[in-house]
Amino acid sequence: xxxxxxxxxxxxxxxxxxxxxxxxxxxxxxxxxxxxxxxxxxxxxxxxxxxxxxxxxxxxxxxxxxxxxxxxxxxxxxxxxxxxxxxxxxxxxxxxxxxxxxxxxxxxxxxxxxxxxxxxxxxxxxxxxxxxxxxxxxxxxxxxxxxxxxxxxxxxxxxxxxxxxxxxxxxxxxxxxxxxxxxxxxxxxxxxxxxxxxxxxxxxxxxxxxxxxxxxxxxxxxxxxxxxxxxxxxxxxxxxxxxxxxxxxxxxxxxxxxxxxxxxxxxxxxxxxxxxxx
DNA sequence: AGCTCAACCTGGCTGC
DNA sequence: TGCAGCCAGGTTGAGC
Numbered sequence: 001x002x003x004x005x006x007x008x009x010x011x012x013x014x015x016x017x018x019x020x021x022x023x024x025x026x027x028x029x030x031x032x033x034x035x036x037x038x039x040x041x042x043x044x045x046x047x048x049x050x051x052x053x054x055x056x057x058x059x060x061x062x063x064x065x066x067x068x069x070x071x072x073x074x075x076x077x078x079x080x081x082x083x084x085x086x087x088x089x090x091x092x093x094x095x096x097x098x099x100x101x102x103x104x105x106x107x108x109x110x111x112x113x114x115x116x117x118x119x120x121x122x123x124x125x126x127x128x129x130x131x132x133x134x135x136x137x138x139x140x141x142x143x144x145x146x147x148x149x150x151x152x153x154x155x156x157x158x159x160x161x162x163x164x165x166x167x168x169x170x171x172x173x174x175x176x177x178x179x180x181x182x183x184x185x186x187x188x189x190x191x192x193x194x195x196x197x198x199x200x201x202x203x204x205x206x207x208x209x210x211x212x213x214x215x216x217x218x219x220x221x222x223x224x225x226x227x228x229x230x231x232x233x234x235x236x237x238x239x240x241x242x243x244x245x246x247x248x249x250x251x252x253x254x255x256x257x258x259x260x261x262x263x264x265x266x267x268x269x270x271x272x273x274x275x276x277x278x
Numbered sequence: 279a280g281c282t283c284a285a286c287c288t289g290g291c292t293g294c
Numbered sequence: 295t296g297c298a299g300c301c302a303g304g305t306t307g308a309g310c
Binding site for chain 3: 177
């Protein structure tokens with residue numbers, strides 16, 4: 001479910017209610033996520049205050065008194081605030097109590113993660129899961145002058161397809177399978193082109209396309225999904241109307257050519273064979 | 279170092 | 295209706 005925009009909207013949705021609040025308890029209903037949830041998480045977190053929530057790529061980093069709580073939503077994770085009395089739903093895996101509010105992770109496929117990184121293990125930026133991540137697409141490090149050049153230099157010499165290169169997240173984080181297809185369409189780049197063939201002008205165009213796609217998705221999510229505090233509602237799918245994703249066989253919204261679907265690196269890619277050039 | 283691929287897990291949809 | 299097979303928003307880690 002969640003690519004960067006979904007994670008960002010989640011962050012913005014829960015932060016006002018959680019920031020400055022103290023953990024009063026933790027319940028683990030099924031801790032067998034991507035990695036086992038630490039069994040002693042309740043002991044670790046109880047009494048600690050949330051100073052701030054940051055997002056790095058698709059990771060949410062809760063700055064606590066003695067370290068960071070790391071949460072990743074995986075493929076199907078949803079974080080929402082509830083009242084403790086709200087009925088548990090199937091696939092609610094873990095909850096963190098803040099007095100009369102409770103943060104629940106609902107994750108059917110269990111690809112999400114809830115981990116603890118204490119300060120003794122170093123700065124959170126050096127954490128093994130965080131350290132290798134690419135540049136933040138919406139940060140100053142990816143502004144107009146630097147962004148295209150950064151992509152161009154990172155892609156140089158790579159034989160892998162530009163779709164797989166972009167999705168891998170080593171150059172830029174947060175571009176998941178949906179917005180990867182969308183961004184390449186927007187930049188007019190064929191997904192099977194070798195990453196190393198990316199010219200500087202096209203890299204600049206791609207950088208703009210990525211930022212624009214993600215920003216618009218965040219806006220769409222922010223408007224369609226303000227309600228992070230109640231139990232109702234399914235915050236799962238709030239996608240923009242897609243240009244190519246999941247539109248195999250349908251006419252391109254620009255040129256009417258049929259959208260094609262292919263598989264790259266075990267993932268589906270959608271593109272317009274006419275609008276997108278190698 | 280770069281790249282490919284299997285694996286983690288559950289549910290929903292398609293087609294027989 | 296039942297069931298097998300395939301697909302799904304992410305990421306790591308093994309192996310070449």
